[in-house]
Amino acid sequence: MPKKKEKSEEVLPKKEEIKEQIPKEPVKAYFSKERVLTESSDNARELYNQSRYGTLLEDGRVQLSLIEALYLIEKKRLIVHDSRDKVIDFDSFLKKAKKIESNFWIRYAVYKDIRNRGYIIKTALKFGADFRIYDRGIKPGEDHAKWVVFPVHEGSSLTWHEFSAKNRVAHSTKKRLLIGCVDDERDVTYWEIRWLRP
Numbered sequence: 001m002p003k004k005k006e007k008s009e010e011v012l013p014k015k016e017e018i019k020e021q022i023p024k025e026p027v028k029a030y031f032s033k034e035r036v037l038t039e040s041s042d043n044a045r046e047l048y049n050q051s052r053y054g055t056l057l058e059d060g061r062v063q064l065s066l067i068e069a070l071y072l073i074e075k076k077r078l079i080v081h082d083s084r085d086k087v088i089d090f091d092s093f094l095k096k097a098k099k100i101e102s103n104f105w106i107r108y109a110v111y112k113d114i115r116n117r118g119y120i121i122k123t124a125l126k127f128g129a130d131f132r133i134y135d136r137g138i139k140p141g142e143d144h145a146k147w148v149v150f151p152v153h154e155g156s157s158l159t160w161h162e163f164s165a166k167n168r169v170a171h172s173t174k175k176r177l178l179i180g181c182v183d184d185e186r187d188v189t190y191w192e193i194r195w196l197r198p
Contacts, residue, residue: 026079027062029069031088034100036069036080038062047077052120052139065123066097066104067111074112103151107131110151110180113188124148128169133178149178149190167193 027047029038038044040060047053047062053072054064064072072078073090080088088096098104107130114121114133122140124132132145148170152158158166170177170193179191 026077027072029064029078029080031069031080031082031093031096034066036064036066036078038064038078047072052122066093066101067108070094070097070108071112071115106153106182107151109182109186110149110188113180114149121149127173127175129166129173132175145175147176147178147192148173149180151180151182154181154183167195171195 025043027038027041027044029036029044037057038047038054038061044062045056045060048056053068054062056062064078069078069080070090070093073080073088073093080093082088094105094108097108101107111121111131114131118136120134120139121131122134122145124130124145127148129148130151131149133147133149134140134143135146138146150166166179167177177193179193181189181191183189
């Protein structure tokens with residue numbers, strides 16, 4: 001039977017203080033179709049090296065997902081330009097991202113909450129989940145992710161088949177399953193599901 005966690009802090013405690021080295025200048029990036037590419041700079045590489053935002057490319061640029069880019073825009077660590085070199089603000093970027101990715105706002109709420117708690121969170125599409133989360137102090141490549149997380153709105157429902165499929169994904173990847181439930185105020189509560197043998 002699934003085990004319910006009453007408080008999200010038991011599953012993912014809040015980080016007392018996030019101690020990331022913040023670059024002096026925001027990183028410049030460009031929005032291109034469904035991705036965001038930074039300039040090749042020390043500050044861009046620092047985003048990747050310190051906190052594992054995006055994927056570091058061979059030419060020194062960092063490719064960011066839409067969710068990562070929006071989070072960095074909100075934190076004033078990234079300035080995104082369109083193809084005409086015009087700056088895209090938070091609201092405009094959000095509008096574009098919602099057209100490209102379904103369920104974007106719910107996924108962003110979970111991503112933002114996890115990052116604000118001091119965890120590294122990456123996409124997990126190849127695992128069949130939305131995100132994978134690394135325990136504090138662990139960077140991708142050093143060890144495996146501890147959780148896979150599926151963001152859902154509090155008003156949505158899952159069939160038993162969908163619920164079982166999510167459990168199988170977590171079990172087959174040897175990760176713990178989290179359901180990130182987002183309410184209308186954008187607060188996130190986490191439910192960790194585990195198999196118990198009687």
